[in-house]
Amino acid sequence: xxxNPRNGRPYRRLVAAVKALGDPCARCGHNIDPxxxxxxxxxxTLDHVVPxxxxxxxxxxxxxxxxxxxxxxxxxxxxxxxPLKTTRRW
Ligand SMILES: [Zn+2]
Numbered sequence: 001x002x003x004n005p006r007n008g009r010p011y012r013r014l015v016a017a018v019k020a021l022g023d024p025c026a027r028c029g030h031n032i033d034p035x036x037x038x039x040x041x042x043x044x045t046l047d048h049v050v051p052x053x054x055x056x057x058x059x060x061x062x063x064x065x066x067x068x069x070x071x072x073x074x075x076x077x078x079x080x081x082x083p084l085k086t087t088r089r090w
Contacts, residue, residue: 015046027071041070
């Protein structure tokens with residue numbers, strides 16, 4: 001996966017910087033425990049105010065904020081109108 005900017009040093013530096021701010025979750029407003037394992041649903045994740053899919057800047061600190069992993073994934077699943085549920089397996 002060469003070329004994935006999320007694997008780059010600037011991105012990791014941004015993640016560390018936002019994490020160090022100790023801001024509460026941008027979605028639910030609760031504090032984030034920075035010591036939690038990355039697989040923990042309440043661990044820190046970096047969220048982009050303007051999603052990358054809409055032209056948001058991956059590395060702009062002004063576009064980055066703290067969010068729980070769980071909250072981030074819930075938000076991501078709700079972008080745009082939800083299509084009708086289907087039973088079809090993809
Ligand atoms: Zn949250």
